[in-house]
Amino acid sequence: MRCLKTVVALRRYLELVRSGQGLGASIAGDRALPSPTPAPPVPRLGLVPTMGALHPGHLSLMERARRENEVVVVSIFVNPLQFSPQEDFGNYPQDRQRDLDLCEQQGVDLVFAPSVEEFYGLTGLGAGLTDQLTQVIPPLGLTQGLCGRSRPTHFQGVTTVVTKLLSLVQPDRAYFGQKDAQQLVILRHLVRDLNLPTQLVGCPIVREPSGLALSSRNAYLSPDQRHQATVLSRALGAAQGQFRRGERSGAALLATVQQVLATEPGVVVEYAEVVDPDTLTPLDSLGDQGLLALAAQVGPARLIDNVVLRQRHPIVALDGPAGAGKSTVTRRVAAALGLLYLDTGAMYRAVTWLMLDQGLDLADEPGVAEVLSQSEIRLEPGTLDPAAPWDLPPVRVWVNGQEVTAAIRTPEVTARVSRIAAQAAVRSALVQQQRRYGKTGGIVAEGRDIGTTVFPDAEVKIFLTASIQERARRRQQDLINQGQGTVDLGQLEAEIGERDRQDSSRSVSPLIKAPDALELLTDGLTIEAVTDRIVALYRDRVADLTP
Numbered sequence: 001m002r003c004l005k006t007v008v009a010l011r012r013y014l015e016l017v018r019s020g021q022g023l024g025a026s027i028a029g030d031r032a033l034p035s036p037t038p039a040p041p042v043p044r045l046g047l048v049p050t051m052g053a054l055h056p057g058h059l060s061l062m063e064r065a066r067r068e069n070e071v072v073v074v075s076i077f078v079n080p081l082q083f084s085p086q087e088d089f090g091n092y093p094q095d096r097q098r099d100l101d102l103c104e105q106q107g108v109d110l111v112f113a114p115s116v117e118e119f120y121g122l123t124g125l126g127a128g129l130t131d132q133l134t135q136v137i138p139p140l141g142l143t144q145g146l147c148g149r150s151r152p153t154h155f156q157g158v159t160t161v162v163t164k165l166l167s168l169v170q171p172d173r174a175y176f177g178q179k180d181a182q183q184l185v186i187l188r189h190l191v192r193d194l195n196l197p198t199q200l201v202g203c204p205i206v207r208e209p210s211g212l213a214l215s216s217r218n219a220y221l222s223p224d225q226r227h228q229a230t231v232l233s234r235a236l237g238a239a240q241g242q243f244r245r246g247e248r249s250g251a252a253l254l255a256t257v258q259q260v261l262a263t264e265p266g267v268v269v270e271y272a273e274v275v276d277p278d279t280l281t282p283l284d285s286l287g288d289q290g291l292l293a294l295a296a297q298v299g300p301a302r303l304i305d306n307v308v309l310r311q312r313h314p315i316v317a318l319d320g321p322a323g324a325g326k327s328t329v330t331r332r333v334a335a336a337l338g339l340l341y342l343d344t345g346a347m348y349r350a351v352t353w354l355m356l357d358q359g360l361d362l363a364d365e366p367g368v369a370e371v372l373s374q375s376e377i378r379l380e381p382g383t384l385d386p387a388a389p390w391d392l393p394p395v396r397v398w399v400n401g402q403e404v405t406a407a408i409r410t411p412e413v414t415a416r417v418s419r420i421a422a423q424a425a426v427r428s429a430l431v432q433q434q435r436r437y438g439k440t441g442g443i444v445a446e447g448r449d450i451g452t453t454v455f456p457d458a459e460v461k462i463f464l465t466a467s468i469q470e471r472a473r474r475r476q477q478d479l480i481n482q483g484q485g486t487v488d489l490g491q492l493e494a495e496i497g498e499r500d501r502q503d504s505s506r507s508v509s510p511l512i513k514a515p516d517a518l519e520l521l522t523d524g525l526t527i528e529a530v531t532d533r534i535v536a537l538y539r540d541r542v543a544d545l546t547p
């Protein structure tokens, strides 16, 4: 791992990494790329911006960045622009050596830790900085409420520093914690409004077993105050329980929060609000989602915490290598549970159909991206065909209001779908459309990174796999059934092994097992047995979640 303190060194490091020369001996010492797969030609780069004083909340961002990128950069920079004069800039906890050790343990490639003078290219803080620096101003509508009320210039400091970091590092992805919920919403707007080519990844709040959200500022608390501070998450939890039981009045939820907070007189509430999670506008009454956020002073520390209240139906995510029987199992699980099979294959077919229908050149990637950005693909659970009740119902598909369930199954579409599915712009547009289904839930989805990237909050995650030998045997049987004769098992095993290797190392949607996924090895199990196990798991899990 390297630690660099200057912009010029950072730029050179990134040039070398991007040209494929990086991470060799001169850059990263003896750190090798994640085995067993070689890196794709242009390494993906993940950035984790921090202010140091690292704790497991930060480490969870690094862990996710490590899983999803070849190169991980962490910035450690206590940004004076986001502190007002009476705040704790001067005392902000710092322990550089400990931070570096933790980054090293997380497999970080580079820590960028500039001084204020180096980063802003100016000497002198305070008025000098704000008088001379170009800044990025977030929209007033997002900064007037919540933390912005007591910290009116804070988010301008955050958007300015993050814009600079994104512009310098140009990461593929940047990782931020949901603990700073208002910050994350503002940064999502920043990236969208300024068309910055980085994907922001929001990561769940990491808490102590007591429920206290981890924060560098927890270091200011005495043991007694630390105990008092646990009331924050208890208050949010009580309101969350009420929401799950059907309460939708903002005032009623906030009354519960205040009631619980009042049990700790040492905790001075700054605000507790319910707002829309995307626009941050206050909500009197919640639809199926709301962000409940609060800030409170506990002794010397100003602490924040929040919970997203979301009523959605559960999600089942099935990932696994090719040939493990995912799509059949997924269809059966969806039919057994009455959920929508999020048939991503059908979505790619629908895009292909649309492009053919519009007479577009399929190789014209920008043209395809443009048409797709103006189109809507809708899926609905199919109904059983009374003439063939043994068949699983096909998912019904609409493109821009026109039903294309049958039209997407023509040989013309089949022959061209892989060309469309290989386009990065198509994949990212479809992942966004898939995530929209995730907002309401009630779906079963299968792929390579559903439980890790597409729906990391899925209630049930399965990693469906089978040994290479078993998959080769199944493939051999399929080929015999299709009248293609007997293919040598050894050859099939080699092909499947190679496919696994490619799937784990591809730059788009690589195969990853979520740490909280249940691994189901299907050797020797029938499709029915596998389906039954998943259905039973779903029922147990959903029963656990119902208050």
Ligand SMILES: Nc1ncnc2c1ncn2[C@@H]1O[C@H](COP(=O)(O)OP(=O)(O)OP(=O)(O)O)[C@@H](O)[C@H]1O
Binding pocket: 049, 050, 051, 052, 056, 057, 058, 060, 061, 175, 176, 177, 178, 179, 180, 203, 204, 205, 206, 207, 213, 214, 215, 216, 217, 218
């Ligand atoms: N408990 C947590 N869980 C998940 N992410 C977190 C947690 N705490 C901080 N982060 C995220 O880590 C990144 C860096 O945060 P920062 O360095 O300000 O740490 P912090 O603990 O939030 O500090 P502070 O006490 O100043 O609020 C931010 O994206 C932040 O949201």
Ligand SMILES: CC(C)(CO)[C@@H](O)C(=O)[O-]
Binding pocket: 049, 050, 051, 077, 079, 082, 158, 161, 162, 180, 183
């Ligand atoms: C994003 C950030 C690193 C910018 O200074 C900071 O606001 C933080 O730590 O959340």
Ligand code: BAL
Binding pocket: 051, 082, 083, 180
């Ligand atoms: N995590 C936000 C940093 C701050 O409070 O300034």
